[in-house]
Amino acid sequence: MSAGDARREPGTATIPAAMKADDAHLDRLEAEAIHVFREAAAQFRQPVLLYSIGKDSSVLLHLARKAFHPARIPFPLLHIDTGWKFREMYAFRDRVARELGLRLIVHVNEEGRARGINPLDHGAALHTEVMKTEALRQALALHGFDAAIGGARRDEERSRAKERVFSVRHAGQRWDPRRQRPEFWELLNGRLGPGETMRVFPLSDWTELDVWLYVRREGIEVVPLYFAKERPVVEHQGALIVLDDPRFADRFGPVRLERVRFRSLGCWPLSGAIRSDADTLDALIAEQFASRHSERQGRLIDHDEAASMERKKREGYF
Amino acid sequence: MSAVPASPPAPALPPLRLAIIGSVDDGKSTLLGRLLADCGLVPEDQWQALLAECRRRGLPEGEIEYAWLNDGLEAEREQGITIDVAWRYFRTARRVFIVADCPGHEQYTRNMASGLSRAELAVLLIDASRGVTRQTLRHLRIAALFGVPGVLLAVNKMDRVGFSRERFEELVAPLAALARELRIPRLEAIPIAAREGENLLRPSARLPWHGGPSLLAFLESYRVPPPAREAARLAVSLVLRAEPEFRGYAGTLAGGGIALGDEVVVLPSGQRSRVAEIRRGFAAVPRAGAGDAVVLRLADERDVGRGDVIAAARAPLAVADQFAAQLLWLDEEPLLPGRRYWLRLATLEVGAQVTEIRHRIEIESGQRLAARRLEAGEIAHLHLAADRPIPFAPFAEERPFGAFLLVDRERGATVAAGAIEYALRRATNVHWQPVALGAEARARIKGQRPRCLWFTGLPAAGKSTVADLLEQRLHALGYHTMLLDGDNLRHGLNRDLGFTPEDRVENIRRVAEVARLMCEAGLIVLVSLVSPYRADRAMARSLFRAGEFVEVFVDVPPEVAAARDPKGLYAKARAGLIPNFTGVNAPYEPPEAPEIRLPAAEEPPERLAERVLAYLLEGSPR
Ligand SMILES: Nc1nc2c(ncn2[C@@H]2O[C@H](COP(=O)(O)OP(=O)(O)O)[C@@H](O)[C@H]2O)c(=O)[nH]1
Numbered sequence: 001m002s003a004g005d006a007r008r009e010p011g012t013a014t015i016p017a018a019m020k021a022d023d024a025h026l027d028r029l030e031a032e033a034i035h036v037f038r039e040a041a042a043q044f045r046q047p048v049l050l051y052s053i054g055k056d057s058s059v060l061l062h063l064a065r066k067a068f069h070p071a072r073i074p075f076p077l078l079h080i081d082t083g084w085k086f087r088e089m090y091a092f093r094d095r096v097a098r099e100l101g102l103r104l105i106v107h108v109n110e111e112g113r114a115r116g117i118n119p120l121d122h123g124a125a126l127h128t129e130v131m132k133t134e135a136l137r138q139a140l141a142l143h144g145f146d147a148a149i150g151g152a153r154r155d156e157e158r159s160r161a162k163e164r165v166f167s168v169r170h171a172g173q174r175w176d177p178r179r180q181r182p183e184f185w186e187l188l189n190g191r192l193g194p195g196e197t198m199r200v201f202p203l204s205d206w207t208e209l210d211v212w213l214y215v216r217r218e219g220i221e222v223v224p225l226y227f228a229k230e231r232p233v234v235e236h237q238g239a240l241i242v243l244d245d246p247r248f249a250d251r252f253g254p255v256r257l258e259r260v261r262f263r264s265l266g267c268w269p270l271s272g273a274i275r276s277d278a279d280t281l282d283a284l285i286a287e288q289f290a291s292r293h294s295e296r297q298g299r300l301i302d303h304d305e306a307a308s309m310e311r312k313k314r315e316g317y318f
Numbered sequence: 319m320s321a322v323p324a325s326p327p328a329p330a331l332p333p334l335r336l337a338i339i340g341s342v343d344d345g346k347s348t349l350l351g352r353l354l355a356d357c358g359l360v361p362e363d364q365w366q367a368l369l370a371e372c373r374r375r376g377l378p379e380g381e382i383e384y385a386w387l388n389d390g391l392e393a394e395r396e397q398g399i400t401i402d403v404a405w406r407y408f409r410t411a412r413r414v415f416i417v418a419d420c421p422g423h424e425q426y427t428r429n430m431a432s433g434l435s436r437a438e439l440a441v442l443l444i445d446a447s448r449g450v451t452r453q454t455l456r457h458l459r460i461a462a463l464f465g466v467p468g469v470l471l472a473v474n475k476m477d478r479v480g481f482s483r484e485r486f487e488e489l490v491a492p493l494a495a496l497a498r499e500l501r502i503p504r505l506e507a508i509p510i511a512a513r514e515g516e517n518l519l520r521p522s523a524r525l526p527w528h529g530g531p532s533l534l535a536f537l538e539s540y541r542v543p544p545p546a547r548e549a550a551r552l553a554v555s556l557v558l559r560a561e562p563e564f565r566g567y568a569g570t571l572a573g574g575g576i577a578l579g580d581e582v583v584v585l586p587s588g589q590r591s592r593v594a595e596i597r598r599g600f601a602a603v604p605r606a607g608a609g610d611a612v613v614l615r616l617a618d619e620r621d622v623g624r625g626d627v628i629a630a631a632r633a634p635l636a637v638a639d640q641f642a643a644q645l646l647w648l649d650e651e652p653l654l655p656g657r658r659y660w661l662r663l664a665t666l667e668v669g670a671q672v673t674e675i676r677h678r679i680e681i682e683s684g685q686r687l688a689a690r691r692l693e694a695g696e697i698a699h700l701h702l703a704a705d706r707p708i709p710f711a712p713f714a715e716e717r718p719f720g721a722f723l724l725v726d727r728e729r730g731a732t733v734a735a736g737a738i739e740y741a742l743r744r745a746t747n748v749h750w751q752p753v754a755l756g757a758e759a760r761a762r763i764k765g766q767r768p769r770c771l772w773f774t775g776l777p778a779a780g781k782s783t784v785a786d787l788l789e790q791r792l793h794a795l796g797y798h799t800m801l802l803d804g805d806n807l808r809h810g811l812n813r814d815l816g817f818t819p820e821d822r823v824e825n826i827r828r829v830a831e832v833a834r835l836m837c838e839a840g841l842i843v844l845v846s847l848v849s850p851y852r853a854d855r856a857m858a859r860s861l862f863r864a865g866e867f868v869e870v871f872v873d874v875p876p877e878v879a880a881a882r883d884p885k886g887l888y889a890k891a892r893a894g895l896i897p898n899f900t901g902v903n904a905p906y907e908p909p910e911a912p913e914i915r916l917p918a919a920e921e922p923p924e925r926l927a928e929r930v931l932a933y934l935l936e937g938s939p940r
Binding site: 022024025027028030031034035038039041042065066067068069070071072154155158159161162164177178180181182183184185186187189191192193196204205207209291310311 | 332333361387388391392393401402403404405406407409414416428429431432435436464555556558559560564566568569570597599600609610611613624648660662663664665717718721722723725728729730731732735
């Protein structure tokens, strides 16, 4: 029997029936994430929250505030800035940090910047290695953080599907997927051996859809780039790139206006937009239910090689 | 683009946490991949990537290896095996599923167990043509140990046995009997052919004799037995302080709900109070339920810290320090009774040791076998002693307070996962009864402070020589002393012990206990013992009060010790005549922070003894 004939038609016919259970499910995901935050705060000497401005970071920040309320979040936020984020992202980051009175550390790999590393001349792989992975290693070492709390979800990508909630990094922030510390029940073991640090993932069990349902339920603000709008786009290596600033404008083909939005945000030359009319949360969630594509399809950095995410993670990527 | 229909769907059950388990190649990854594909839940780009991979790796036209949808690590795809759990999330028209696709290799039992521990239903695959394997039984036993409330036997590859009903029944019967014996509350069985998609979404025409539901229909309608509801308990994760004068206890409620004004008791201290405030997220609320992450404030000033439990006063948890437990050993280094570990239970961490392995369970036969150590993947019943009384509940009654980990004190690694069965001795009186005449009183009459001077170092480093000289000096100064020499004790107290790792641990434990008793009697005790492992010296140290234990590292380079070799032991060991000889064919772990380090290659023993004496006199003037 071939695969095709038995496959159910995707989309609304199969999906929204579970909606009723969603609220209880979100409650449970929220409580579990808060438990992870509190355990991290209790067990590590100097944790930090990796804040990358996207929807997952917005949810992560909201959960952190809930976890410690009415006390303040007992650790700073760290943004690894590549210098190539969308302008709307920078504006959003600075306003959120100001309004919530957060301690925000912005780290740039100055050595990489001095060398002029950028995604267009050097390619996604090198840019990511130098300006993200290397920059993150620098920042963690510079401030002596022993735990980095991030918003990665297991449903994002297949090597992420293998992550623990408390995930040990060996010397040099390296992930060894063949030798992960086992994890049982809700018992989180934050003990570290010599040279080790921890990555902590409170959103491990959340799906992309859970994130959006939670954003809607809690009224969490996200960067407007997630909603459809007419934006100046160019076709580039099979992706729709939104031109965000005038750097390297000459590298791209003709610019046209299209109604697009993003499912996942990163550096603008590496983030593929999707054509969409979803300009409200309800419309976005409906589109999400019906989607036949994975969230990271637009990300150029994942297409370099078959197992690229795993390689980057082993080297210390987020 | 269609919108979400407004009409309410059929009543949906809560999400289901599944673990797919079973032996290598029984079809776990195939089942999950095929299920996702048939439900139309594989994203288009991933589907295309899979088709491309099947072509690239030379599969016959039209054939698809669904397992590759889940094996996410490079090594897994290269070797065609699953190494670690892959977590998958999917939703059908009726239900949300959180799935742990677990590895089947014995070598990766710890990963499989990680995926299984939180499952509400374990789907245990069996290859109908190959039958029940050792791993099938191991996985079923671990499911029972971890209290998984239900098991579904998915008898796979029915195409290979002609969809035979007899074969199906012959496989299921003994497993159903074993499940009953292991007290697994519910066990069901369904025949499938995962790769062919038979009986996954819809009943299969090739299995007309199977009256039950398809696999997916079963999963969509499976009701998780609710956990026994006890009274409310909150394991304190964190104490939160905020202006003005806010002091709240953060944690996740278990067991039952709590309301304002409820009377509570703090464990293990036993202090009582009432709930003055309940916060959930940003709001103060009048009540909260099991599973909620909350912050509680109490009506009275109480000394509450991380690891304490706030429990409903009408039904508090018991408190004890010695337990009978069952556990799964995970580490490459064996479990040795007497070694010290961290015990993690709820939000608490205390020092603990396994005092006795009662027996280990043979995986296939279930036989109880005597054991002096445990290897990775073995299950055993044993006795556990915590350093102090802790609040707990039997695992079978309240999982959150009966589930525990053992953690290696050097590496921080999680080395065991277990379940408390019952307390061996309840700490009925939580506060220790002070003995009228204490160690201090006994020492005072001798005009000294009791100490344990623990000389550690390579064989022939000079431990006994220095200890001997020091004792003579102390004696001359009028101190009451006792010298315990490792070699001499082996002729009497420890003559039943050899030099295996287990015996070394026991040797050290006995010497340390004797030294502790002598300290209680007020003596200055000098112990001369190679004691090569840090964990064992830490165990010895933990028996003493702060400041009482003085680790003296007699430090010589191995070449120097070997050259001295007064008893000719190094020579013999190198000739292979002495197995496990420290410094030759067994390791020595030097202390990281000894109270005193003696440079024994550079200075004569008299100088070294003076150094220790100076240290003692500095701290304890007469
Ligand atoms: N004939 C037959 N082969 C199957 C069936 N299900 C799985 N297989 C094959 O069994 C092999 C092992 O499957 P896999 O899913 O990797 O097993 P796992 O180790 O349990 O995850 C693969 O080659 C599958 O194609 C089935 O129902 N019938």
